[in-house]
Amino acid sequence: MKGLFLHLIFIAIILPMHSQTNKLKTVFELNQNSTATYFETISYYETLEKTFEDIQVTAIGMTDSGHPLHEVIISKDGVFDPQKVSEANRLVLFINNAIHPGEPCGVDASMMLARDVLQNSIPALEDVVIVIIPFYNIGGGLNRGSFSRANQNGPFAYGFRGNAKNLDLNRDFIKCDSENAKSFTQIYSKWKPDVFIDNHTSNGADYQYVLTMISTQADKLEAPMKNYLNEKLEPSLYKGMIKKGWEMTPYVYARKTPDDGIAGFLDLPRYSSGYAALHFAYSFIPEAHMLKPYNERVQSIYAFMDLMITEMKDNKLEIRETRRKAIEAAKKKDLFHLNWDLDKENFELFSFKGFEAKYKASHISGKERLYYDRSAPYTKDIKYFKYFKGSSSVAKPAAYLIPKAYKQVVTLLEMNGVQIEQLDDDKFYDVEQYSIGKFETTPVPYEGHYLHFDIEVEKNSTRVKFYKGDYLVSTNQDAIRLIIETLEPQAPDSYFAWNYFDAVLQQKEYYSSYVFEDLAAEILEKNPALKAKLDNKKAKDETFANDGKAQLDFIYKNSPHYEPTVNLYPVVRLMKLD
Ligand SMILES: [Zn+2]
Numbered sequence: 215m216k217g218l219f220l221h222l223i224f225i226a227i228i229l230p231m232h233s234q235t236n237k238l239k240t241v242f243e244l245n246q247n248s249t250a251t252y253f254e255t256i257s258y259y260e261t262l263e264k265t266f267e268d269i270q271v272t273a274i275g276m277t278d279s280g281h282p283l284h285e286v287i288i289s290k291d292g293v294f295d296p297q298k299v300s301e302a303n304r305l306v307l308f309i310n311n312a313i314h315p316g317e318p319c320g321v322d323a324s325m326m327l328a329r330d331v332l333q334n335s336i337p338a339l340e341d342v343v344i345v346i347i348p349f350y351n352i353g354g355g356l357n358r359g360s361f362s363r364a365n366q367n368g369p370f371a372y373g374f375r376g377n378a379k380n381l382d383l384n385r386d387f388i389k390c391d392s393e394n395a396k397s398f399t400q401i402y403s404k405w406k407p408d409v410f411i412d413n414h415t416s417n418g419a420d421y422q423y424v425l426t427m428i429s430t431q432a433d434k435l436e437a438p439m440k441n442y443l444n445e446k447l448e449p450s451l452y453k454g455m456i457k458k459g460w461e462m463t464p465y466v467y468a469r470k471t472p473d474d475g476i477a478g479f480l481d482l483p484r485y486s487s488g489y490a491a492l493h494f495a496y497s498f499i500p501e502a503h504m505l506k507p508y509n510e511r512v513q514s515i516y517a518f519m520d521l522m523i524t525e526m527k528d529n530k531l532e533i534r535e536t537r538r539k540a541i542e543a544a545k546k547k548d549l550f551h552l553n554w555d556l557d558k559e560n561f562e563l564f565s566f567k568g569f570e571a572k573y574k575a576s577h578i579s580g581k582e583r584l585y586y587d588r589s590a591p592y593t594k595d596i597k598y599f600k601y602f603k604g605s606s607s608v609a610k611p612a613a614y615l616i617p618k619a620y621k622q623v624v625t626l627l628e629m630n631g632v633q634i635e636q637l638d639d640d641k642f643y644d645v646e647q648y649s650i651g652k653f654e655t656t657p658v659p660y661e662g663h664y665l666h667f668d669i670e671v672e673k674n675s676t677r678v679k680f681y682k683g684d685y686l687v688s689t690n691q692d693a694i695r696l697i698i699e700t701l702e703p704q705a706p707d708s709y710f711a712w713n714y715f716d717a718v719l720q721q722k723e724y725y726s727s728y729v730f731e732d733l734a735a736e737i738l739e740k741n742p743a744l745k746a747k748l749d750n751k752k753a754k755d756e757t758f759a760n761d762g763k764a765q766l767d768f769i770y771k772n773s774p775h776y777e778p779t780v781n782l783y784p785v786v787r788l789m790k791l792d
Contacts, residue, residue, distance in 0.1 A: 237261060238329055242322035242369075246509035249318040249369040250325065252281070252355040255348045258325050259286050266332040268339060270294045275397025278378035279353035283397040286346040288331055290339035296405050299343050305526045305533060308407035308495070309519060310347045310398075310486060313383045313414070315355040315373025316363040319502045320413020323516040324348065336520060338527045345405055350394060353378025366415065368508035384412075385661045387489035388700065389712040390626055402493070403631035408533050409497070409526060410490035413515055416465065416501035419472055420586035422567040424506045425455065425462040425514040428479045428499040430487045433602045434554065435494075436540035436547075442532060443496060447525065451498075454521040460514040463566060464598060465501055471571035471584070475561065475597030480554055483699055483707040484661075492696040493630075494541050496533070498522070541692050550698045551604030552705040564598040567591065606704065610694070611787035614701050615643060615678075616685040620784065623709050624685050627700070632693045635686045640679065645786040647676050648703060650710070650719065666711045669704045671783065678786060688791070703783050710783065721780050725770055727763065734769040744772055 240258060241250040250258065256271075263271045268290055273282035287294045293302055311320035324346050330336055331344065349355055355373035362374050377383055377392055386395040416426050429448055432440045455462045467477045481488035481497075490497035500518045502511035526533060570590035576583040615637075616624060624634060651670035656663075687697055703710035738745045748768060752759040758768075770776055 238265070240322055240325045240329075242509075242512055243326065246512075247368045247370050247507075249322050249372055249508075251358065252312075252349045252352050252373075255321055255325065256284055259284070259328065259348055262328060262332060267292055269328065269332055274401060275393070277352045277394040277397065278381075278392050279356060280378075281352045281356075283350070283352070283394060283401070284348055285401050286328065286348055288328055288339070288344040288346070293343075303530075304341055304343050305409070305530055306343050306345060306405050306407040307522060307526060308345045308347075308402065308405055308410045308490075310350055310410070310412040312349045312351055312355055312373065313412060313486065314375050315349075315351050315357075316366070316375055317413070317415030317502075318369065318372055319415060319508070319511040319515045320411075320500075321349060322512045323413070323519060326512075327516055327519050331523070336523055338523045341527045341530050342523055344523070345401075345407065347398065347401070350398065351375075351377045351383050352394070354383075363415075363504070365417065366504040367506060379662075382661060384486055385484045387486060388483040388707045389661075389663070389709075390629070391662055396629060399626075399629045402490075403629065406493060406631070407490070407495050408537060409522060410487070410495045411498050411500065411519060411522060412486040412490075414499055414501045415511065416503050419466050419468055419571075420505055420569055420588070421463065421466060421472060421503070422569065422591055423461060423463045424503055424510045425460055425518060426465045426501045426503060427451070427462050427518070428465040428481070428487060428501065430491045430495075430497040431478065431481050431554070431602060432600075433604075434481075434488075434491055434551075436543040438536040438539035438543065439494065439496065442536040446529070446532070447496060450525060451518075451521060454525070455514075455517065458517040458521060460517045461567070462500075462514070462518075464564065464600070465499070472566055472568050472596055473571060475599060476564070476566075477556055478598075478600035478602065480556070480602060483696075488707075492699060493693070494537050494544075494695075496537075544694050545690060545692070548610050549607050550610060550695070550702075551607045552699070552702055553604070553606045554602040555605045556599055557601040557603045558599060560601045561597040561599045563595040565593060566596045567593050568596075608698065608702050608704070610689050610698065611646065611789050612791045613689060613788040614687045614697070615645065615680050615786050615788055616687065616701075617680070617784050618683050618685065620714070623700075623714055623785075626709070627687065627693075627697070630693060630696055632687060632697060633691050635688075637680055637682055637684045637686060640681045642677050642679050643786070643788055644675070644677050645788050646673050647678065647786045648673055648783040650703060650781040650783055663713050666713070667706060669708075669711060671704055686788075701785050703785075715783065715785075718779065718782060718784060721777065723775075723777055725775065727766055730766060730770060733775075734766055734773075737769055737773050744769065747772070 241254050259271045263269050270287045272285050274285045275283045277283050311324050312318055354377050357374040358371050360371050381392050386392050390396050432443045466472050483489050483492050487497035487499050500515050569586040569588050572587050573582045648671040651672055653666045653669040656665045699705045700709050758764050
């Protein structure tokens with residue numbers, strides 16, 4: 215009896231402590247081959263919010279799934295306002311999770327990190343505010359199964375890559391088709407983070423590392439950030455991860471096998487890191503390797519984020535200053551690269567820990583197939599091509615003028631924090647205007663679009679009338695790179711490339727040949743220069759000389775009857791402001 219009494223006292227004392235500890239254990243910690251669902255994730259952060267002072271959890275915007283996007287802010291003394299955070303001289307680390315819900319290591323690692331920071335085992339909150347998107351692709355997260363990542367080693371169940379509209383959100387940052395991206399853009403622009411991390415799981419070759427990492431393309435950054443990233447931040451992250459027991463490699467973007475060398479990743483603005491770079495953030499994509507056990511993948515991502523917090527705390531001034539100087543440099547610059555090619559002449563040697571790539575007969579086809587022999591590890595220097603060269607460039611105008619018909623484009627720019635004015639009066643402007651020349655288009659839809667690429671333009675000086683209420687976007691502002699890369703149609707992720715201006719590519723009026731024949735004859739009679747041009751073309755081009763319809767069309771297109779707006783890009787470049 216006495217024994218039972220003591221036992222009950224023991225349970226009464228121990229149980230509340232035990233349940234408190236258990237309450238703060240994550241789904242992953244309770245079963246290391248499992249990842250939290252969307253609802254479990256949000257509920258966990260809400261529990262942290264009830265337990266600790268320095269965390270705020272807010273349902274802040276909509277997503278295509280109909281469920282809200284949540285923002286988690288972890289900030290000392292409950293300073294949750296971006297303006298006050300900036301005044302308190304703290305850096306902002308922005309962490310995005312489950313953009314690809316089948317790659318959920320970041321979801322589970324961020325939950326543990328948030329708890330540990332709040333429990334003060336990572337004493338960095340004096341200097342760093344952490345903003346977490348706990349679960350970005352909610353629609354994909356709710357579409358849960360165990361098979362869509364065919365080659366992946368756990369967790370047991372996970373979400374799907376496409377969102378509720380089957381969009382890959384890691385292609386949606388600049389075009390913003392999804393409600394998720396629209397909400398994200400507004401949260402991101404509000405915080406203007408110093409460092410951005412988007413957590414993923416890799417595919418591809420096998421090697422010894424659990425974690426690989428994509429840094430944003432340094433050559434696309436202005437010198438102060440490029441130099442700091444290349445010379446200090448990146449080397450320090452690689453060294454720091456060795457110390458933490460999670461030595462990592464640059465993302466293994468290999469032609470065939472890593473033995474042939476690995477290439478850097480050109481992070482266009484459609485991708486998270488490329489998008490963050492437009493806002494002058496140091497951005498990183500940790501990619502945990504798909505074949506490594508789930509618990510190791512989560513722990514390595516945790517270690518990377520933990521290390522980043524320390525880096526930010528230890529190098530607060532340099533990170534802030536290099537960003538400020540880069541923004542100033544961009545604002546003063548006249549020439550901007552729009553396209554980039556991998557520099558195949560320029561590489562570094564990276565001491566790579568791989569597994570031998572070998573070949574054997576396939577059970578399926580009998581043909582030779584590749585495999586990586588885990589019993590044959592090696593360390594050898596491989597070529598790492600990390601540099602890119604600008605392949606086309608454009609001179610910065612003083613401003614762009616956008617007709618009010620393109621409000622959708624203006625809304626996207628405004629969501630990104632771009633300052634835009636409306637014209638007070640109708641007025642003529644001397645401007646440069648592009649005529650869209652040759653371009654290619656994807657033959658099947660890519661992320662919901664017939665994306666244009668290899669776009670050529672012809673630039674003309676002209677005088678155009680703009681009207682009261684039309685938009686003027688000055689290039690003298692912090693968002694200069696975003697403005698140039700979205701409004702210059704030749705840029706690979708321009709709004710033109712993403713079909714926002716497709717209607718200008720279609721001719722609206724035509725002619726009836728049998729009627730136009732007589733008119734064409736009159737036109738030629740009155741215009742000997744055009745007649746000479748026609749005769750010259752006939753003399754040089756036999757097919758043309760034998761094609762009556764083509765000749766008629768030639769006259770039409772060189773007459774005042776042909777509409778001047780075909781292929782005319784409606785956003786114009788104002789080279790001088792009054
Ligand atoms: Zn991914």
